[in-house]
Amino acid sequence: MSEVRGVDELIRGLVRDIADYPKPGILFKDITPLLGDPEGFTRTVDALGAPWQNSQPRIDKVVGIEARGFILAAPVALALGAGFVPVRKAGKLPGQTFSQSYALEYGEETLEVHRDAFAPGERVLVVDDVLATGGTVDATASLIRAAGAQIVGVSVLLELTFLEPRARLGDLPLHSLLPV
Numbered sequence: 001m002s003e004v005r006g007v008d009e010l011i012r013g014l015v016r017d018i019a020d021y022p023k024p025g026i027l028f029k030d031i032t033p034l035l036g037d038p039e040g041f042t043r044t045v046d047a048l049g050a051p052w053q054n055s056q057p058r059i060d061k062v063v064g065i066e067a068r069g070f071i072l073a074a075p076v077a078l079a080l081g082a083g084f085v086p087v088r089k090a091g092k093l094p095g096q097t098f099s100q101s102y103a104l105e106y107g108e109e110t111l112e113v114h115r116d117a118f119a120p121g122e123r124v125l126v127v128d129d130v131l132a133t134g135g136t137v138d139a140t141a142s143l144i145r146a147a148g149a150q151i152v153g154v155s156v157l158l159e160l161t162f163l164e165p166r167a168r169l170g171d172l173p174l175h176s177l178l179p180v
């Protein structure tokens with residue numbers, strides 16, 4: 001009988017550490033080997049959506065954060081029978097937007113979402129690749145609320161636990177496939 005590996009073990013084997021990218025002192029988690037592996041990609045998408053597969057009421061929209069979040073969030077949206085909404089860097093969305101700025105380790109970032117991306121009260125899941133300080137997800141949660149929807153959870157592939165991102169997310173349900 002062939003051994004069935006856990007998705008955490010698959011991810012551990014297929015995510016590559018790149019030192020000092022994009023800046024000295026950052027250990028970059030490169031997910032491209034995982035995306036290039038059919039079993040790794042499929043099982044990652046399944047696992048990211050699994051806790052919300054039978055949620056009642058259902059998930060209406062899955063939000064992906066530019067850019068790697070798009071690659072994971074779009075197939076999760078299809079798997080859940082939900083729509084997909086992009087949260088993008090400033091100036092990339094063509095329609096009217098809500099904006100949220102937040103501090104990065106170095107400098108500042110601004111994220112945007114279309115003002116009409118959600119119907120009032122829609123239930124939203126956020127999907128991203130790496131949860132580091134939690135600032136990006138926190139800003140995304142603010143955008144979702146500003147646009148009149150309800151964020152019901154967050155699914156990430158990797159959680160950098162030493163940066164304590166959970167503290168930033170309060171009581172928002174967080175599903176991380178591999179805490180490291």
Ligand code: AMP
Binds near residue numbers: 069129131133136
């Ligand atoms: P943060 O706002 O600190 O939680 O950072 C999360 C965002 O930055 C995510 O969209 C990640 O794609 C990216 N990110 C942060 N740290 C890393 C890392 N060590 N490796 C890869 N991506 C990262």
